[in-house]
Amino acid sequence: MAKPVLYTYFRSSCSWRVRIALAWKGIEYESRFVNLVKDGGQQKKDEYAAINPMKQVPSLVMNESTMTQSVAMMEYLEEVHPEKPLLPEDPLERVKVREIVSVICGGIQPLQNLSVLQKIGDEGKMEWGKFWIDKGFHALEELLKRTAGKYCVGDKVTMADACLVPQVYNANRFKVDMKQFPTIARLNDELLKLDAFQESKMEDCPENLRS
Amino acid sequence: MAKPVLYTYFRSSCSWRVRIALAWKGIEYESRFVNLVKDGGQQKKDEYAAINPMKQVPSLVMNESTMTQSVAMMEYLEEVHPEKPLLPEDPLERVKVREIVSVICGGIQPLQNLSVLQKIGDEGKMEWGKFWIDKGFHALEELLKRTAGKYCVGDKVTMADACLVPQVYNANRFKVDMKQFPTIARLNDELLKLDAFQESKMEDCPENLRS
Structure with a gap:
């Protein structure tokens, strides 16, 4: 194969x-x-x-x-x-993971996709991106307060974590004030200690392709 | 229960x-x-x-x-x-269904969510919504040409179909020219013949709640 x-x-x-x-x-x-x-x-x-x-x-x-x-x-x-695994076994736990995945991948990220930012234009794109991440993170912070342990849902790494860390990276690019979101910030710090999150960062990309 | x-x-x-x-x-x-x-x-x-x-x-x-x-x-x-079931058994078929689900739920619909339209404002919202559905449907049409049988993926109803029909309803609200998308239009017509799609339309909503 x-x-x-x-x-x-x-x-x-x-x-x-x-x-x-x-x-x-x-x-x-x-x-x-x-x-x-x-x-x-x-x-x-x-x-x-x-x-x-x-x-x-x-x-x-x-x-x-x-x-x-x-x-x-x-x-x-x-x-x-x-x-x-990146999903728990219990369907009611799985739904919590997929809920966080959807909030990020269907509710927050699509609004700061490159094509959307290009449509908004250079002048407004930072404000636009920040607005939607900020709004989405307020909801996500509430959700995560209910579900988080060491990671997004309990103490095991899931798909939700694989979505959270890249979204926080975007939030930093758009200068979102992460002090508003202590749960998200704590989870992000914790996850970035793990090899799978470190190895997969930008290091996979040759210097000349980093725009 | x-x-x-x-x-x-x-x-x-x-x-x-x-x-x-x-x-x-x-x-x-x-x-x-x-x-x-x-x-x-x-x-x-x-x-x-x-x-x-x-x-x-x-x-x-x-x-x-x-x-x-x-x-x-x-x-x-x-x-x-x-x-x-609303998912096929074969993982390679399941991924096709979830791909279409994601294109609609993560790529198209989030951009014409009510809160986004309110941010865009009354003057621009119809053009905005139409632009993104139109763009998304061009990609979706290509995907569906590869996967569709009687329904979105082969001949069995899946989650992809449950996402497609409501998105076409939105497209019509935004006056998207559906003649550009013969595969999507055919699938939508076919699906609307099914009881589950008919029963779940607006009929669940009392007249006085229809805004």
Whole structure:
């Protein structure tokens, strides 16, 4: 079986989620770098759009299939590599994890996606991104107060954690005041101590591709 | 065991997804109506925000737990009511379904969420909503050409279908030209012939709550 190939960009929080999941499960893969800003955006080239019609990273080629959408990939990895799970066993606990995943991946991140920021324009994009992360984090902080232990849901690392850390990275880029969100900040600090989160950071990206 | 309670609003496409899943699986439930526009938005009241910190519908109270986020709910319903499945068995087929779910729920719908439209303002909101649905549907059409049979993925109804039909309803509200998307339009027509999709439409909402 060929090694999985991940199309990724160092600054893409959606790509980082999948890099964390792959690292957590110890799955070796090959990275292909798609620079979202160089050449007007390499993701918009026909060659890449044929792989991913949304013209976004990440894409994952694995077991002779091409997958897009980070949440779908994490669920797939969980099903075919259940060792070192990223979901609890109890359905009522699983729903808590997926709730946090959805708040981040469906409620917060889509509003500071590159294409949205480009539509908003250079002048307003920092305020826009900050506004939505700030609003989303107020809700997420409330949710996490109810579910968190050492990590987002109890004391085991889950998909929710793989989504949280990249979102906090985005929050810092948009200069969100993290003092407002003590639970989120604590979880982020705790998670960044783990190898899977450290290894999957930007270090996978050659210096000349960092825009 | 008490009957599940769904907090819902007739025009919320996210709520409709869950109504479809519940109807498909034949799960009886009680509806509580949260009018997103009346009284400045009933979802913003403290009483409801305590249930759902994102101040959005739907919320589902089931098995003594309160759940938010439609995708998390559908995954939960699938796990605890696997009869009349909404996911295929093969992981590579499941990933196709979840990919479409994510494109809609993480890529398209979040950009025409009520709070986003309110931020954009009355003057620009129709153009904004139409722009993002149009853009998203171009990608979705490509994806569906690869996966669709009678329904979104092959010939069985899945979560992807439960997300598609409410999104087409939104597209029509924003006057998106559906002639551009023959696959999406065909699937929508086919799905609307099914009882679970018909029953879960707006008919669950008393006339006086339709804004």
